[in-house]
Each structure stands twice: as structure tokens, then as C-alpha cells.
Amino acid sequence: MECSQARKIIYEIAGTEADIPIQLRDEFKKHLAVCSSCAAHYHALISRLEDLRELPRLNAPANFLENVRRRIENPGIVARARNSFFRFFGEISFYRLAATAAAAVLVVVTAQIALKEAHLQKEVSAPLPLPSPAMSPPPAPTESFQNLTSDAPQPAPPLQGESSVPKAGSVPKELRTSAAPQRAKQGAGNISQYNSAPGRASPPANAYPASGEEEEQRKTIRLNLRVPRDSYSLLGKSTAPAMMDKAKEPSAVAGTSLAEKSLARPGLDKEYAKREDRVEIDSADRAMSEVKSLVLLSKGKITSEQPVEDAEKKASISVEIPAQNYAAFLDQLRRFGEVTIPGESTGAAAPQAGMHIRVLILFDTGS
Amino acid sequence: MPDFEPGAEQYEDKADVAAYLAGDRMALDRLVVRHKDRVFNLCCRLLGDRGDAEECAQETFVKVLRSIGGFRRESSFSTWLFTIAINTCKNRRSSAEYRFWKKVLSFGRNASSCEDDPEEFEIQDEAPSALVLISEKERESLIQSAIDSLPFDFRTVIVLRHIEELSYDEIARITGYNLGTLKSKLSRARVQLQKKLQGA
Structure with a gap:
């Protein structure tokens, strides 16, 4: 080695x-x-x-056993917490913990979904405000008008550059007669209730006393009603902000020629130019009586009425038309002016049988 | 020398463990009394400090009490006890508190070393002279310092083999090393210890 x-x-x-x-x-x-x-x-x-x-054997202190006993009988805070932790989680299996956590997550998610659905249901079933008959009609400084919204899930498309429309299902259809610009300035009527501020759409002040089921049976559509340049005519007015602003423009007042109006809104005036069976109305009272007769003939009902008291005040009428007669009602209504439905070229919606169409007509007796 | 071979003490250990599990509270006291000096000596050699050694020895028996229900009796009670003691010392050394106080008290390190047992300074008539005692204390202190300078795994095998005088099989069972690893560690530990004690 x-x-x-x-x-x-x-x-x-x-x-x-x-x-x-x-x-x-x-x-x-x-x-x-x-x-x-x-x-x-x-x-x-x-x-x-x-x-x-050869290192010496070291002996434990004399009180070693007592110290061990004391530590066993009186463990420290950390030792107690550690023992409690392991005792608690040691008795619970992993699968039980996982199942408990999964159940907790499921409960939270279900509760969130239920709350969300309840919130949506509350919004849908909320009563719709209706303009008070005792209040005067709003100003209508435009010959073009449209109103409003639909209860259908999709809101009506904007008309003539409208960027904003009232919320679906929140605003009923309304019609309004034409008005002189000075009348528009006086307007504290129904439209003003719909719109607390110019250019802003808001729900009507009064609510329809309809239940959620009745809401589903009714359909609100937007109408554009245009009448000739008569002394008294019917006009519809939109509550959409853009149209409200446009309605206040001097060029949109009654008395403006159709040619001028067509230049402003050419798309709306094509059908008007073709109409020949127009009925000229010489007073708001007559217009209202004609419309009321038309409602009765259509098997509809008048829910509220604001008659004309004098030439300076506006009249309004709220009606409900059965869906099956609604097309005929619109055809007859076109005799007083032009009815258009935004987003539909036919000028009439396709309501289902059994439904009712709620319409608010405002009469503006311009000078 | 600890008796890790089957013998009277091992049978007593098994009987006391069974008695404690059956509800005899005094059985644990008997186990503590029987093994406390051996555990304390092991902890003191591993840690190099009497206070830490006493703390770890007590903690060892507390852990034994907590986990005595899981004692599988595949090895002797002494082997199991030594395993717990070594792990307790290892955890103690790695704790932040131990390292902090180790640094703080390093200036007066010899004041609390294992060889500073005041009882050993008692000089009796039949004892060797004071000069011889001081010389022996210095030698022991040097050896303990050399042990303390070793890595913990080297220290463990050195203490178990040359101080506690356990067999390779028992050391392998306690430390968990296989025999080849154990011999390699022991050889390298001897080399380092020899270097440390070269000038002593």
C-alpha cells in the first residue's frame, strides 16, 4: 500500500x-x-x-422533569394556536373543505344572478308615468314630430340624425298638433313633462296603471305625423333630445312651406307629397272630435282627455287602440296628416293580436 | 453508552409507551427520567450551549408526548427520541432567534458553554489540582469549539459516532442517511475536525 x-x-x-x-x-x-x-x-x-x-457526560438540570411537565400542561400561545389549527383542519378532510368552498361559491353566484334578475324585473314592471290631463301640452315648434319609443327589446333607431332616443318601454307614443313658434315658447305641457330639460328625454310624469302583464300586451311605437300647412293641423313631436332641439328651430315652425321642410328633412316628405285624401281641420276641437270618433270606430278607448279651452291652450288625448285595429286607425289618422314610424317604411308596426297600442296625441292649435 | 440493542431498557421503554397510551400519566415521567441526560448531552454537544440544549431537550420530550400515538415501534424508543432531538436542534439552529442571540452573545461565548457547569469547578481534596482542571477545561472547550465549527450534518455524525458511540446502523436509522453516505460524511467530518484541532 x-x-x-x-x-x-x-x-x-x-x-x-x-x-x-x-x-x-x-x-x-x-x-x-x-x-x-x-x-x-x-x-x-x-x-x-x-x-x-472522553468528553464528560453532561447531565440535565435537576428541575428538568418539572419544566417538561410545565410545558406540557401550559403550552405557549403559539403552541396552543398551532395545536388548535392542526386539530381543526386535521379533522376536516380535504374533500370536505373543497366541497364547502365550492358550495359557498355556488351560493354567491346564484345570489348575484337572482339579484340581477330581480332588478331587471323591477325595471320592466315599473309603472310608466303618463302626462297629467290637467296640464297643458308642451310647446311644439316643429312641423315634424315623432314619438317615441318601443316596448320592444331594441329601442327605435334614431331619426334624422338623432343620436339618442328614449329608453325602450319607458315612454308611450304621443302625437301632437303643430304649433306656432311663440306657442312653443309658452309650452309647459306634456312634452315638457317628458323632458325636464331641453334636449333631454325623460319618462312622463304620470304613470300608466298597468300591470306587468298589461305592459306586455301593449306596444308603443314611434310616430311621425305631418300635416299640411293649414290653420289647424296635427303634428307629432319626438321627445328625443335631438328632435326637441330641432323642433325649437325657427325653420321648423308651422307655416314653413313643405318644400322648405322637404329640404330640411327630405326623407320624411316623400310620402306626404303623394297623399291626396288629406282632411283639413280648422280647429283643435274638431281635430279632437275626429280623433275620438276614430278611436271609437277602432274599438279603442280614451284613457284621458284635455279639451281645448281657448285658442291659447293646447289639447291632448290619450287613447288605447287594439292591435288588430291599429293599422286601420293609422290609415284613418293619416287623413289628418302624415304618420310615420321611425325605422319602418310602411309606417305601421306589426303588433300582435290581443295587444293594445297606447297613443298620446297632443293638439297644438297654432294661429 | 446508550443501549440501542434489545435489552432491559428497551423493554422498559416499550412498556412505558404502552402504559402511557393506556392512560398512565406517570409512564411519561419514567421515560423522561430515563432518557433526559442522554438527550440533554446530545443537544448540548450539537448546540454548544447549555441553555439552548435544555430548551431543545424539553421541546423534544414535548414533541414526543404530542406524537407518541404515531410511534410505530419499528425502531427503538431511543432511536426515535434521538431523531426528534436532532431535528429539534436543527430547527433551533436555523431559527432567526437563535442566530440573532448567537451573534449578540458571541463576545462572551465561553461564559455559557457546555463546559461551564459550575458543579464541575468544585474542587475536592481527592480531586486533581486546579491547574490540571483548568487544563482539562480548556481542552474540552477547544474540542467543543471544533465541533461547533463543523457543519450540522458533520457535527451530528461525529457526535453520534464518537461521543454517543452509536453503530453505523443506528446512526443511519436516526439520520436517514444510507450507509455509504454516512461513511462519506463521517470521513469528511473527521478530516475537518482534525484540521480544527491541529494546533490544539
Whole structure:
């Protein structure tokens, strides 16, 4: 055995000769007998290890057992919290914890969906305000008019550049007679109730006393009613902000020629130019009586009425028309002017049987 | 020398464990009394401080009490106890609190070393002279310092092999090393210890 080989195993052999193979141990001892350097190194290591073995045994303090008892009986706060934690979660299996967490998430999600649906149902079934008959009609400084919204899920498309329309299902259809510009300035009528501020659409002040089911049986459409440049005529007016603003423009007042109106809104005047069975009305009273007769003939009913008291005041009438007679009602109404429905070229909606069309007609007796 | 071979003490341990599990509270006291000095000595050699050693030894028995129901009796109670003690010391050394106080008290390190037991300074008539005692204390202090300078795994195998004088099989069972790893660690630990004690 060489010194390099002996130095490699010297630390393995030291103190553990019994675990070394006999042949290797004999060769190592033979090398130590002839190599003083390796022998001195080996004996020095053995001496150190003997020192380790001779280190005194240290005894535990006398009160060791009492201290252990005290720690067992009065564990610290951290130890108690740790024991409680493991005792609690150790008894609950992972699957029970996972099932509990999943159930909690399911309950939260279900509650959120239910609350959302209840909120939507509340919005849908909320009573619709209706303009008070006792209040005077709003100003109508335009010959073009339109109103309003639909109960259908999609709101009516904007008309002539309208960027905003009333909320679907919130505003009934309304018609209005034409008015002089000065009357529009006086208007504190129904339209003004619909719109608390110019250019802003808002629901009518009074509410329809209809239940949610009745709401579904009625359909509100937007109408554009245009009449010739007569002394008394019927006009519809939109509550849409853009149209309200436009209605106040001087060029939109009654008395403007049809050609001028056509230049302003050419798309609306095409049908008007073709109509020949127009009935000219010379007073608001007559217009109202004609419309009331038309309602009765259409098997509709008059829900409210604001008669004309003098030439300075506006008249209004709220009616409900059965859906099956609504087309004929519109045809007859066109005798007094032009009726258009925004977004529909035919000028009539396609209501379902059994439904009622709620219409608010405003009469504006311009000078 | 601890008796890790099947013997009277091991049978007593098994009987006390069974008695404690059956509800005999005094059985735990008997186990503590029987093993406290051995555990304390092991902790003191591993940690190099009497206070820390006492703390860890107590913690070892508290852990034994908590987990004695899971004692599988595949090994002897002493082996299981030593395993818990070594792990407790290892955790203690790695704790931030231990490292902090180790640095703070490093200036007066020898004041609380394991060899500073005041009882050992009692000089009796039959005892060697004071000079011899001081010399022995210095030697022990040097050896303990050399042990403390070793990495913990090297320290563990050195203490278990050359101070507690356990067999390779018992050390492998306690530490979890296989035999080859254990011999390699023990050899390298001896090399480092020899270097540390070269000038002593």
C-alpha cells in the first residue's frame, strides 16, 4: 500500500476498524509499520477521536422533569394556536373543505344572478308615468314630430340624425298638433313633462296603471305625423333630445312651406307629397272630435282627455287602440296628416293580436 | 453508552409507551427520567450551549408526548427520541432567534458553554489540582469549539459516532442517511475536525 492510498482511507479507518475489511485493515497496518509519517498522522487522529470519547457526560438540570411537565400542561400561545389549527383542519378532510368552498361559491353566484334578475324585473314592471290631463301640452315648434319609443327589446333607431332616443318601454307614443313658434315658447305641457330639460328625454310624469302583464300586451311605437300647412293641423313631436332641439328651430315652425321642410328633412316628405285624401281641420276641437270618433270606430278607448279651452291652450288625448285595429286607425289618422314610424317604411308596426297600442296625441292649435 | 440493542431498557421503554397510551400519566415521567441526560448531552454537544440544549431537550420530550400515538415501534424508543432531538436542534439552529442571540452573545461565548457547569469547578481534596482542571477545561472547550465549527450534518455524525458511540446502523436509522453516505460524511467530518484541532 502506498502513502497516497493510506491517506485516502485513514479517515475512514480511524475509530472504525471493526467495520473495515480484514484484508484492507492488515495492509493498512503493514503500511503504518513501515511509514512513520502516516503512522504519526493516524495516531494523531486517533488521539483526537479519543478526546471526543472522553468528553464528560453532561447531565440535565435537576428541575428538568418539572419544566417538561410545565410545558406540557401550559403550552405557549403559539403552541396552543398551532395545536388548535392542526386539530381543526386535521379533522376536516380535504374533500370536505373543497366541497364547502365550492358550495359557498355556488351560493354567491346564484345570489348575484337572482339579484340581477330581480332588478331587471323591477325595471320592466315599473309603472310608466303618463302626462297629467290637467296640464297643458308642451310647446311644439316643429312641423315634424315623432314619438317615441318601443316596448320592444331594441329601442327605435334614431331619426334624422338623432343620436339618442328614449329608453325602450319607458315612454308611450304621443302625437301632437303643430304649433306656432311663440306657442312653443309658452309650452309647459306634456312634452315638457317628458323632458325636464331641453334636449333631454325623460319618462312622463304620470304613470300608466298597468300591470306587468298589461305592459306586455301593449306596444308603443314611434310616430311621425305631418300635416299640411293649414290653420289647424296635427303634428307629432319626438321627445328625443335631438328632435326637441330641432323642433325649437325657427325653420321648423308651422307655416314653413313643405318644400322648405322637404329640404330640411327630405326623407320624411316623400310620402306626404303623394297623399291626396288629406282632411283639413280648422280647429283643435274638431281635430279632437275626429280623433275620438276614430278611436271609437277602432274599438279603442280614451284613457284621458284635455279639451281645448281657448285658442291659447293646447289639447291632448290619450287613447288605447287594439292591435288588430291599429293599422286601420293609422290609415284613418293619416287623413289628418302624415304618420310615420321611425325605422319602418310602411309606417305601421306589426303588433300582435290581443295587444293594445297606447297613443298620446297632443293638439297644438297654432294661429 | 446508550443501549440501542434489545435489552432491559428497551423493554422498559416499550412498556412505558404502552402504559402511557393506556392512560398512565406517570409512564411519561419514567421515560423522561430515563432518557433526559442522554438527550440533554446530545443537544448540548450539537448546540454548544447549555441553555439552548435544555430548551431543545424539553421541546423534544414535548414533541414526543404530542406524537407518541404515531410511534410505530419499528425502531427503538431511543432511536426515535434521538431523531426528534436532532431535528429539534436543527430547527433551533436555523431559527432567526437563535442566530440573532448567537451573534449578540458571541463576545462572551465561553461564559455559557457546555463546559461551564459550575458543579464541575468544585474542587475536592481527592480531586486533581486546579491547574490540571483548568487544563482539562480548556481542552474540552477547544474540542467543543471544533465541533461547533463543523457543519450540522458533520457535527451530528461525529457526535453520534464518537461521543454517543452509536453503530453505523443506528446512526443511519436516526439520520436517514444510507450507509455509504454516512461513511462519506463521517470521513469528511473527521478530516475537518482534525484540521480544527491541529494546533490544539
